[in-house]
Amino acid sequence: xxxxxxxxxxxxxxxxxxxxxxxxxxxxxxxxxxxxxxxxxxxxxxxxxxxxxxxxxxxxxxxxxxxxxxxxxxxxxxxxxxxxxxxxxxxxxxxxxxxxxxxxxxxxxxxxxxxxxxxxxxxxxxxxxxxxxxxxxxxxxxxxxxxxxxxxxxxxxxxxxxxxxxxxxxxxxxxxxxxxxxxxxxxxxxxxxxxxxxxxxxxxxxxxxxxxxxxxxxxxxxxxxxxxxxxxxxxxxxxxxxxxxxxxxxxxxxxxxxxxxxxxxxxxxxxxxxxxxxx
Numbered sequence: 001x002x003x004x005x006x007x008x009x010x011x012x013x014x015x016x017x018x019x020x021x022x023x024x025x026x027x028x029x030x031x032x033x034x035x036x037x038x039x040x041x042x043x044x045x046x047x048x049x050x051x052x053x054x055x056x057x058x059x060x061x062x063x064x065x066x067x068x069x070x071x072x073x074x075x076x077x078x079x080x081x082x083x084x085x086x087x088x089x090x091x092x093x094x095x096x097x098x099x100x101x102x103x104x105x106x107x108x109x110x111x112x113x114x115x116x117x118x119x120x121x122x123x124x125x126x127x128x129x130x131x132x133x134x135x136x137x138x139x140x141x142x143x144x145x146x147x148x149x150x151x152x153x154x155x156x157x158x159x160x161x162x163x164x165x166x167x168x169x170x171x172x173x174x175x176x177x178x179x180x181x182x183x184x185x186x187x188x189x190x191x192x193x194x195x196x197x198x199x200x201x202x203x204x205x206x207x208x209x210x211x212x213x214x215x216x217x218x219x220x221x222x223x224x225x226x227x228x229x230x231x232x233x234x235x236x237x238x239x240x241x242x243x244x245x246x247x248x249x250x251x252x253x254x255x256x257x258x259x260x261x262x263x264x265x266x267x268x269x270x271x272x273x274x275x276x277x278x279x
Contacts, residue, residue: 095119105127
């Protein structure tokens, strides 16, 4: 097993917790997580990639996990800037970026604003805009968190991500995600939720000119359709739909997700140690 090293780097809104695995001189993969989660959701994929010869950096989003946050009105560009701050602090010129949900949303901003810092994009279960039907439910969630803390969102969020059958069949996984959601700072959740409501990258995704793969769970509500549209707008983007998966396909269908992730990395920057089937 490859050791994980935790440290903090300074970001625009406070210290950012990062978790690194792999050789310092290996190709870099940066991974960003969903709202109400943390880098823990990438543990299996980080270990897999590190074992295959990559240097993996997982960052806790501001106000999530062990990262700080100053209460403010944030945008997706602000969250993208946090990723750039991590790269700068570690003197990394360019990296592959893997983002899911909130991490995928800010990933579109990286592709649009900071393509010179990217080797590729792998964006999962995310959209690039916030139409009214998507933005409106966040108001109720924000008010609930403001009144009762993020613990009040933990059960409903976990069930929305995985579905009740998966939650009932995998109580330990569900409990861990509920605990992580409940531990999220209220300021961190609200700041990120407001950024989601202001998401407005759809018109600019045609400018993304780095190799891009989109991955989505087939059962993730309206996101398969949204990501299919995005795959037609982003030049030469590829779409992978994970069967029988919800909002976090890396958790509920890890083998299929890992295969898709490795295919992406193989085609965008072939690395001998990742050839062959997923163990």
